[in-house]
Amino acid sequence: MTNLSFDRYLHTLPIGEVAPSVNDALRDHSAVVVTAPPGAGKSTLLPLTLYQGQAKADEKVVLLEPRRVAARQIAERMAEMTHTAVGDLIGYRVRFESKVSTHTRIEVLTEGVLTRMMVDDPTLDSISTIIFDEFHERSIITDAALALVRETQRTIRPDLKIVVMSATIDTSAICHALNAPLVESRGRMFDVEVVYGNDISAYQCAEEVAATVCQAWRDTDGSILAFLPGEVEIGKCCEMLAGSFTSDTVLYPLYGRLSPSEQRAAIAPPRSGERKIVLATPIAETSITIEGVTVVVDSGLCRRMVYDECNALEHLETVRISMDMAQQRTGRAGRVSAGRCYRLWSKAAEARLEACRTPEIMTADLTALALDIAAWGGTAMEQMPWMTPPPANHIRRAEELLRSLGAIDHRGRITTHGEALSKLPCHPRIAQMLVKANSNALKALATDIAALLEERDPLSNDNDADLNRRVIELREARRRRALGRWKRIALIAEQYRRMVRVGEDNQASSAYDTGMLVAVAYPERIAKADPDGTYRMANGEHVALDTNDSLHGYPLLAVAAVGRKIFLASPVDEATVDPLASDYDRIAWDDALGRVTATRERRIGSILLSAKPLEAVPHDKAVAIVAQTLKREGRSLLNLSDGFQQLQRRIATCASWHAELALPDVSTDGLLQKTEEWLPMYVGRSVNATELKKIDMAAVLWEQLSYEQQQAVEQLAPSHIVVPTGSRIRVDYREGADAPVLSVRLQECFGMTDTPCVDNGSRPVLMELLSPGFKPVQLTKDLRSFWNNAYFEVRKELKRRYPKHHWPDNPLEAEAVRGVKRKPNNKGGA
Structure with missing residues (x-):
């Protein structure tokens, strides 16, 4: 074990008091949780003590940081503490930048670098301990890295140790999840006076922060750290503050897109007699130490990437910070002495802040994460040991996109193409574009497009969505070596060119080549012009394009950036996107033709x-x-005859009388919902409107009953009743009626003494007695009473209206007749 000379820091940094306890805890546990306030030295001293305390000198301690700026600074600080050079014993690796060697034993990484390391080396054989710093930020990459490491620890590396560190964290939940003890460092925090202001909106942010910084500069001593949500607000605030201070005050911006040298200048200690004002994004909340800061100005705002389920796209939103973030920011003012924090919100507004930030995994695009897990070993995402499980519908969308890119198969296993994508340190869409570029010219173009898409659009205010204009201007600026606002984009493009081993190309390129590259990366955003001037994307979304945009009029566009309208796109031709298309046989019913x-x-x-x-x-x-x-349309396409409806009512009536028969639902809707079951038996080779009308729907209905049920219905609810003339008269089972109705001419019932019954003789029908002209003359459930009483009154009227017909004095003994007048016989009299 190398004897590192950092002993004096064990006594000067608060974390030194508990460092031995962390090593002791790791001897008995696979994980430990460490909390310490800002400035305690946990990010620098603890990795050194863990390395010195481990058993094998050739194993590494890995420290994971959420941000590149912090990773660089921490590695440089540890090297300074141990009197070594960065890249020797202590090194760092961040995206597009690496300072490590074969001698490196403590590596500071951003989490994304670790996940790619695990794809190449799933066992992490050379690593003894992995430290997750600033875990409270709960970035999606942090959660993914922890889940992968825990799965590795559980399955193949039980000796691997995990340390989770933060200044503010829900220790009970994470200790329970990791089955880990807690080691706390109280640190040495000075009191910070909190000054509340008025609530501000995102539109007021730069102006209010500038005003408060000026007030803080007048009212306090020491350096000032101001938190703003993003680069745009920082730029505006810098403009407003320019020339506002004396010459001993220096103004620095601090955000992720600055060069390493610019970031180092912002975080370096102030010179003797100098005051610093640092305008920073949340990048300065944790890990980064800005010496001399005693005043914090907090806008209370931050940017958050939000995933939109409706169109599977992400966008940045400016939102209120959570209370744990506010506490982190306030703590930056109390690291070296008593300080002051100006909060640009009211106490009432503070009561409405969320206690903790929402883990990014709940709202972010999971595509890159899903590909990393597939490349790592293919464990189903739902089965990973997450601290916070990601939403199932987000997982589904990510896997659908990866399948559309050809990165995973239908079982979720990574393909050869997916392995190629996973080796590139960028989003799978960008990787797709780089891999699909099959010539040096296309590769160079793809690197320029990738850089343009990853960085903020320099022409976002020009109301022009043509991506090719950006490519042209980037290449022209590069050719003239006058990069200006294109500097950061040119740097990213250069890094991508090194990655895919292609030279710089500043020649004119085809707009349709740009469209092809965007289309393979964003296949669901290929858009076709509609007659109304809007565009319909392959994902079904309708989006607008300004009518004066240079792209307006192209029939097909490949869209790279979109919200309610198209922000970045390029024309693409049908031949180019045809390989992305699929054939579908659309078989449908045509109402006009009456056939399929x-x-x-x-x-x-x-x-x-x-x-x-x-x-x-x-x-x-x-x-x-x-x-x-x-x-949907069966009522109009089928012959739902009177006989069908009558049978429906018979069966329904019988079902209401005898639930024990368990008769099926015979409603029209119920029958139509089961068309797949009965239709094939009733159609021939020709399936058209004419043939459908020929289907005997009463037979279809009857076949829904078993033989036993059919027999029961016939017995209990007969369709006809035979009257004395021998006529079979239909029984009308009317919906909602108390009894079935038998409509029959009165003359055909002569000699019928009692009312006919159904339901095994238990229910008399309602007899609707008709005149010879089939007009109702009487309703009765008691036929015998009718003959004895009401018949004689009815007879008078019927004899007058139908004189040729026979109206006997004694209907109980008269012969029933169907037709006109018959001569009376001796029975019954005239």
């Missing part, structure tokens, strides 16, 4: 590229389409 028609469509998602009719439709598919159509 079939068309072979070539589509990219919701976008129709071409269509041609198919001559023949497979019979089974035609029947299936008709079955679905009948569910």
Whole structure:
């Protein structure tokens, strides 16, 4: 074990008091949770003590940091503490930058670097301890890295140690999840006076921060750290503050897109007699030490990436910070002496702040994470040991996108193409573009597009969505070596060129090549112009394009950035996107033709590229389409005759009388919902409107009953009753009626003494007695009473209206007749 000379820091930094306890805890546990306030030295001293305390000198201690700026500064600080050079014993690796060697034993990494290391070396054999610093930030990469490390520890590396550190953290929850003890360092924090202001909006942010910084500069001594949500606000605030201070005050911006040298200048200690004012994004909340700061100005705002479920896109939102973030920021003023924090919100507003920030994994795009896990070993995302499980629908969308890119197969396993994508340290969409570029010219173009898409659009205010204009201006600025606002984009493009081993290209490129590269990266955002001037994307979303935009009028666009309108896009031709399309046989019912028609469509998602009719439709598919159509339109397409409806009512009536028969639902809607079950038995080879009208729907209905149920219905609810003339008179089972109705001419009932009954003789029918002209003359459930009483009054009227008919004095003994007058016999009299 190398004897590191950092002993004096064990006595000067508060974390030194508990460092031995952390090493002791790790001897008995696989994980430990450490909390310490800002400035305690946990990010620098603790990795050194853990390395010195481990058993094997050739194993590494890895410290994970959420941000590149912090990773660099911490590595440089540890090297300074141990009197070594960065890249020797202590090194760092961040995206596009690495300072390590074969001698490096303590590595400071950003979390994304670790996940890619684990793809190449799933066992992490050379690593003894992994430290997760600033865990409270709960970035998606932090959560993913911890889940992967825990799974590795559980399955193949039980000796691997995990340390989770933060200044503010829910220790009970994480200790429970990791089955880990807690080691706390009280630190040495000085009192910070909190001054509240008025609530501000995002639009007021730069102006209010500038005003408060000026007030703080007048009212206090020492350096000032101001928190703003983003680079744009920092730029505006810098402009407002320019020339506001004496020459001993220096103004520095601090955000992620600055060069390493600019970031070092912002965080360096102030010179003797100098006051610093640092305008920073949340990058300065934790880990980074800015010496001499005793005053904090907190806008109370931050940027958050939000995932929109409706269109599977992400966008940045300016939102209120949570209370734990506010406490982190306030603590920056109390690291070296008593300080002051100006909070640009009221106490009432503070009561409404969320206690803790929402883990990013709950709202972020999971595509890159899903690819990393597939490349690592293919464990289903739902089964990973998450601190906070990601939403299932977000997982589904990420996996759908990876399948559309060809990165995973239908089982979720990584493909050869997916392995190529996973090796590139960028979003799978950007990796797709770089991998699909099959010539040096296209590779160079892809690197320029990747840089333009990853960085803030320099022409966002120009109301022009043409991505090619950006490519042209970038290349022209590079050719003239006058980069200006293109400097950061040019740097990212250069890093991508090194990655794919291609030279700089400043020649004119084809707009359609740009469109092709964007299309392979964003296949669901290929957009086709609609007649109304809007564009319909392959994912089904409708988006607008300014009518005066140079892209307006192109029939097809490949869209790279979009909200409610298109922000960045390029024209693309149909031949280029055709390999992304698929053929679909659209088989549907045509109301106008009254039959099933079939068309072979070539589509990219919701976008129709071409269509041609198919001559023949497979019979089974035609029947299936008709079955679905009948569910919606069956009442108009089928012959729902009176006989069908009568049978419906018979069965329904019988069901209401005898639940024990368990008769099926015979409603029209119920029958139409089961078309797949009965339709194939009632149609021939030809399935059209004419044939559908020929289907005997009463027979269909009857077949829904078992043989036993049919027999029961026939017995309990007969369809007809025979009257004395021998006529079979239909029984009308009316919906909602108390009894079935038998409508029969009165003359056919002569000699019938009692009311007919159904339901095994337990329910008399309601007899509707009719005149010879089939007009109702009497309703009765008691036929005998009618003959004895009401008949004689009815007879008077009937004899007057129908004199040729026979109206006997004694209907109980008269012969029933169907027709006109018959001569009376001796029975019954005239």
